[in-house]
């Protein structure tokens with residue numbers, strides 16, 4: 427699914443009314459009707475009070491449509507106009523007139539804190555104050571209203587976007603954003619729904635198709651691509667009937683140090699489970715019996731050093747190399763990495779301590795092999811690009827880093843971001859159960875295993891991140907968040923592959 431800027435959505439709005447020969451009031455009616463249907467389906471006529479806070483722009487207009495349709499169905503609705511300006515949009519005025527035709531309880535005009543209503547915990551709040559037209563930070567009594575609403579225990583449903591949040595620019599004042607329990611957004615999700623600083627205001631969201639012009643949306647270059655099952659299905663490369671283990675490559679995992687051999691075990695196993703033909707683990711001597719016992723399918727080559735890696739030598743040309751997990755920061759390890767980066771043609775996945783070592787040794791940064799996949803979590807990313815002002819600044823800095831070094835950068839976390847030059851991909855799978863030691867090691871094994879099977883670096887990254895998250899979701903569905911361990915993600919890669927083409931099952935992650 428594509429994620430568009432607010433400018434693109436306004437353009438789509440305009441083109442749609444022209445091409446479909448409808449008025450913008452008709453388009454608003456479509457949008458408001460969808461919100462109404464969502465609510466009606468769930469409330470089934472329940473007499474619970476519904477407080478609808480409408481701004482004076484088109485988001486407020488949507489709120490008025492919803493209010494009218496609910497009143498017509500006999501719901502107990504209280505509509506407020508948040509009078510933050512004397513201006514009114516045309517669509518607002520049109521629907522303001524229409525709501526007066528269906529009720530004697532006219533909208534309540536709010537002009538100060540004195541007008542804040544009593545709202546009980548079991549009631550419902552609909553937020554239609556500001557939509558994607560927000561052009562400055564809410565202040566004064568409007569900000570106080572947002573804070574007042576946030577303190578109410580009632581269920582809060584935001585129309586299009588929680589008021590006070592910009593769709594694709596940074597947060598200015600987190601005290602001036604409505605914290606929704608659910609957001610119903612039109613046509614496409616907004617970028618701010620996925621970024622760590624702004625996503626918490628959105629909570630859960632649904633996308634409502636309001637029939638904006640498909641041709642325009644199809645040909646427009648989006649801000650980002652959201653990766654879910656349909657996209658992952660397209661990325662999948664089927665196994666060949668006459669394929670043999672050589673067809674699917676020989677992956678090499680360079681990982682582990684004394685006390686952290688588990689990182690090598692996890693990444694090696696994940697490379698097998700994702701489908702690499704052959705997998706070799708390169709570990710310090712102390713890792714030999716562990717690897718051979720834990721994964722009999724794997725080949726093992728050891729360093730001459732007992733406890734850490736000091737010189738990486740293998741007697742084959744790996745199809746892909748995953749390096750860094752549990753490696754440590756020993757001087758000799760840094761030297762070994764320099765040689766590895768200089769002398770090897772294979773595609774790389776670079777993770778964990780390999781990234782930390784690169785951050786500390788600029789010489790190593792210069793040797794970064796082109797087309798490598800880097801998999802930092804936010805802590806490791808800071809070492810690579812420095813600190814960032816906000817999520818948008820972070821994305822810009824990563825884009826620059828990616829272009830300069832010609833590498834794919836995966837920023838791990840909830841909604842993992844994959845950046846390749848100017849391109850941005852957001853992952854929809856995964857859950858907080860995956861915030862557990864070793865789940866990143868599993869991801870490195872997955873991407874290395876995909877590279878080894880011939881996926882190109884960007885595809886291996888985007889597909890690998892999705893399938894790793896999906897395995898985590900299926901695992902969490904069976905064992906819950908807390909009990910989930912990295913090894914479970916690897917075991918459930920099998921189910922994630924099977925699930926990829928199972929269109930009958932619900933694709934929604936476990937209770938996200």
Ligand SMILES: NC(=O)C1=CN([C@@H]2O[C@H](COP(=O)(O)OP(=O)(O)OC[C@H]3O[C@@H](n4cnc5c(N)ncnc54)[C@H](OP(=O)(O)O)[C@@H]3O)[C@@H](O)[C@H]2O)[C@@H](O)CC1
Nearest residue numbers: 439454483484485510556557558559560561562563564586
């Ligand atoms: N595009 C689509 O696909 C469709 C969009 N639709 C809907 O339209 C919504 C966008 O509507 P919109 O453009 O009228 O802007 P909206 O968000 O209502 O608010 C802007 C108003 O608020 C004001 N204002 C801004 N910031 C302020 C502040 N801090 N403090 C105080 N005032 C502030 C600003 O006033 P001004 O700057 O002129 O003073 C302006 O009047 C969109 O989210 C969706 O719900 C659907 O109906 C159909 C399909």
Ligand SMILES: Nc1ncnc2c1ncn2[C@@H]1O[C@H](COP(=O)(O)OP(=O)(O)O)[C@@H](O)[C@H]1O
Nearest residue numbers: 838839840856857858860861863864865866867
């Ligand atoms: N809250 C979350 N939602 C979705 N995915 C998560 C969440 N927390 C962690 N993950 C995933 O788990 C992995 C954690 O990686 P990392 O921090 O490198 O772990 P480790 O270093 O222990 O292996 C990443 O793939 C990340 O996207």
Ligand SMILES: [K+]
Nearest residue numbers: 553556587589
């Ligand atoms: K809103």
